[in-house]
Amino acid sequence: MRTGYTNCCIKDQKNMAFLVEDGKILAIGSAQDARMQEALANADEHVDLHGLEVLPGKADGHVHLLQMGRNALSVDCSAGAADRLANAPRSQAWLYGVNWDGNSETLSRTVLDEAVKDRPAVVLSKDGQVMALNSAALHACAIDENTKVESGSIDAEKGIVRQTGVDLVRQAMPAPDTEEIKTWLLKGMELASAQGITAAGSEDFLSTNESYQDILTAYEQLSYQQKMKIRVSELVSFCQIEDFASFLDEGYSYDVGNDFFKIGALLLKLDDVSDKELRYDDATVQLYVQMANRFNTPVWFDAASSGGIDQALDVLKEEMYPDNPLQDAILVHRAPSAAQLARIQKAKIVLGISGFLPERASSLFYGSDQPFAPVLSYSSFLSGNTQKRLGFTGSLKEADPADFYVVDEGRVMMTVVNGEEVYRR
Template structure:
């Protein structure tokens, strides 16, 4: 007799095509076996069935974060995290690093994540001199919140073989002051290439994976689309963890990394690893490249100069022909493609490439994606629709970074992460946190998709607000579509994988701001309770 787990007396938001909401659902083994009324489900139960009385609370399909960096997120939970608890000044950050250095053996790399110069009292970055004053024996690396900029000390530079004579790479800057002296700040490709020299040990990667999984399951997230880490070994670790049953989440792993992404992607493509292959816990995702920079840097590639700097158009990493040449063999061989593209110039370039590929080598169901789709005006939205490209937006970004977006991009924020207009064009829109760039909490993303206000309460592109139903779709069935897994997950329907998130309240017919206080009481993955709070009401 198959093990049964039943959820009764609640609101089961199915996310099926009809948008049905049920009272109850039944799991048998690792699949959804029935949905319906409480009375209907009770009649199907055997004597040993495990029952959860929901008392009117919401059940969602297991949530899917369609763009995050699993290992980097885990590392922010291990190393210094400037966001949690909030570090409010450069002085405070330096003191925290000083405390860690005092207890660390010489040569140990000291890492800090999530720094934002706009959010600290001094409104600036730490300097090379300040970091060297703490230690010249410990490499110190401070990663900005965007992940595209970092500040390092002399010991870290030595590890990477960098000095004042090292030229800045294409698409990046090794910053120097007015006197030609290094500041310690590395921008875009300079920082991404630097990270090739300060990789993580296997022990650190496994520990980061464990920490990240535990946190994500507590958010009701059962699947992630991993957008790559600084270390290509993370790809191997995920496969090994899947085989060894250490992978507690379902992972759709993009073929790409944050350092030397082009070489990694080319190597993987030439090896014959193909998108959509794998199992229900680890699947190969799209071939991915970076085409521009950070929305908060700001270093995104725009068609018009920044409102904050009339000389700045950001960084474009490739010419259109270069991008085409890299992606051509992948497209022809059946890979899903995607790029990091935040600015309208980068988005336009990528869409030009997709159009060329589809014209010369048409594929019926290519499902090519674009990560972020930041500044996307109506003309580019229409091309996204025509080319059937899947946008992976970041609804949470304006909550934390909206004030800087308004400062840097002005009226262009009216169509940043333009969910409403894209949905109105019948485009399949999905969402990712990009954690650790911002919070992994999906309910902040759902709130922002509906409300579009910054943390300070400033309206942000209000025309792009969507309904709760559409916000949930972005984190469930649409995200499953983006990984070509909509037939097995993303909705609560008979025969699909038993991945569920049970909330501590009802979320229907409630103000959107209530989502900011929502907690997950229980997470079900593959039919098993993998996260539970004590008051979840099992066998009630």
């Protein structure tokens, strides 16, 4: 089917038009051009965009689609958490809340015990680094005053766990089945497409207690069922290096997949914003990089603190191939120091940004880290860099995939992926 889009603005040029067939842009140009008029005459359907602006599909290099969807379908604890939890439907074995500010003075074991007495209840903070648990949840997770974790903390008396303590809780929670995982992923993609996002690097392996095989199965089913709403490069993450070894042994490798879902880079979270504690020692990070190198897999270091940036630079100095052919990258949440930036540029390390936008963005890519961080209004140029980093193409040119979105005074009105409308306001 051929669809003609008319009466739109592209790159500040008004009265533009384009023709789409089989997920590709067949022709694009001025509606007054004879060639364009001939192409539109062969369209099976015409869509009048009423002078609105059309932009190439937006790319976000680091999101958590599964968590985005799960959050949207969970109890919102951003305000009045106790009342919301007390009045939540009792259809699930565990009560799951999100969007808490992480302040143990507003939400703790005592508060949760008063609100939820009949089952385990856990609430995840906005940044994904802290959880509050009631007594039933602590008991179900076998957490007490003697439980210890590395690179995190547990306060059993207050019912507060941090960093790897959150991973411990996720592993103890009831496992979702494939259909539930698919529901969360689809909701996450729906929310992304409403922002004009057509391609994303998504980190989902550690969003549940399920193994990576279950996440991959859900994505693969959505892909061959042709239900994917956006293109996804799955950023693979692991709690233990043995899990990464098993992943590689099972034959998974970088860039394997199709036009809608493929295996992405290894995303290695090094720290948090506190700048106090690194998650791994240098030897462990070095081993991760060595394993990735053997399987031609790029490593993206998620470095929230200055110490994390230094650790990534020190390891890459020893392990990165000359000229960085695998495109290893550091995703930073704060501007690197002048000395760090000089090392990054000298080593030709790819730099991703999250949580801030520099004045110049010529060679950077962007990852929002949503839903754990707000989305910034980044440029189409920066989005294009991100698109290339994810390995997808799309720039509103003839023969490119028909991935675009339509805006009206900054509001996304329509998003189209592979020629199919996936969102309309």
